[in-house]
Amino acid sequence: MEKSVSSSRKQPSPGLAAVAGEAVRHLEWLRDAGVGEIPVPGRPAGRPAPAPGPPAPRSPAGVAGAAAAPGASPGAGSAPAPPRYALADKGCGSPELLAVRERLGECTRCKLAGGRKKLVFGVGNPRAELMFVGEGPGGDEDLQGEPFVGKAGQLLTKMIEAMGFARSEVYIANVVKCRPPENRDPEADEIEACEPFLAAQIAALRPRVIVALGRFAVQTLLRDGTPIGRQRGRWREYQGVRCMPTFHPAYLLRSPAEKGKAWDDLKQVMKEFGKEPRKG
Numbered sequence: 001m002e003k004s005v006s007s008s009r010k011q012p013s014p015g016l017a018a019v020a021g022e023a024v025r026h027l028e029w030l031r032d033a034g035v036g037e038i039p040v041p042g043r044p045a046g047r048p049a050p051a052p053g054p055p056a057p058r059s060p061a062g063v064a065g066a067a068a069a070p071g072a073s074p075g076a077g078s079a080p081a082p083p084r085y086a087l088a089d090k091g092c093g094s095p096e097l098l099a100v101r102e103r104l105g106e107c108t109r110c111k112l113a114g115g116r117k118k119l120v121f122g123v124g125n126p127r128a129e130l131m132f133v134g135e136g137p138g139g140d141e142d143l144q145g146e147p148f149v150g151k152a153g154q155l156l157t158k159m160i161e162a163m164g165f166a167r168s169e170v171y172i173a174n175v176v177k178c179r180p181p182e183n184r185d186p187e188a189d190e191i192e193a194c195e196p197f198l199a200a201q202i203a204a205l206r207p208r209v210i211v212a213l214g215r216f217a218v219q220t221l222l223r224d225g226t227p228i229g230r231q232r233g234r235w236r237e238y239q240g241v242r243c244m245p246t247f248h249p250a251y252l253l254r255s256p257a258e259k260g261k262a263w264d265d266l267k268q269v270m271k272e273f274g275k276e277p278r279k280g
């Protein structure tokens with residue numbers, strides 16, 4: 001066994017290439033953001049130390065009990081239904097999140113159900129202290145059943161990595177879980193139908209910080225119709241959780257000159273986690 005390991009070290013390491021690729025994406029994002037700073041974690045690698053923690057967000061009435069541990073009796077005397085979802089499913093991973101997923105089910109609560117290929121529940125670390133909330137799935141997300149996997153998603157991943165996190169360390173979800181046709185904006189009744197499940201995800205996750213990406217996430221979470229350009233960069237609060245509004249990555253792709261502002265917003269989030277940028 002040891003000989004085999006020793007021998008393999010003579011070969012180029014695929015892991016090294018992956019690390020180099022990640023570093024390049026990191027530096028690309030910093031360059032695009034117009035900054036010459038290198039963020040460094042203020043703590044050893046791994047999850048940030050547990051915070052004293054915000055008070056638990058309240059579960060909305062629409063999904064009361066959705067964040068409770070599963071296993072609640074479906075009814076005295078009735079045989080338990082076979083599980084339709086598993087902890088290994090995207091965006092599940094804890095009993096609390098799995099309970100929300102079970103309650104959402106193969107949802108038809110709004111008209112977006114008819115056009116979706118896959119319901120996009122969420123993805124990431126079920127114990128993440130940092131959560132990103134976007135608007136809704138696009139075409140790539142609809143196909144893969146995972147939020148932020150298209151071009152905007154690739155930019156979001158760069159942003160996350162530039163902050164000193166791995167994508168797998170955070171949790172990502174959207175306001176609506178099904179793709180609006182032709183990527184139109186989600187409508188009020190669709191947001192109203194789906195938002196309770198986002199609230200339940202947040203209640204199940206209990207993150208330390210939420211980054212709200214773009215107009216719909218900000219306006220939905222904060223109940224504030226002020227344009228995103230005037231809301232971004234200022235700490236707010238959602239159900240006791242600190243919330244930082246910033247631009248949506250799709251907007252940043254269309255308006256790259258705004259990346260510097262988004263980076264300023266993300267630096268405030270980094271500071272919350274002890275990840276101070278350092279002059280390079």
Ligand code: SF4
Nearest residue numbers: 107110113177178194
């Ligand atoms: S968008 Fe939300 S409420 Fe509408 S069908 Fe999909 S999961 Fe259900």
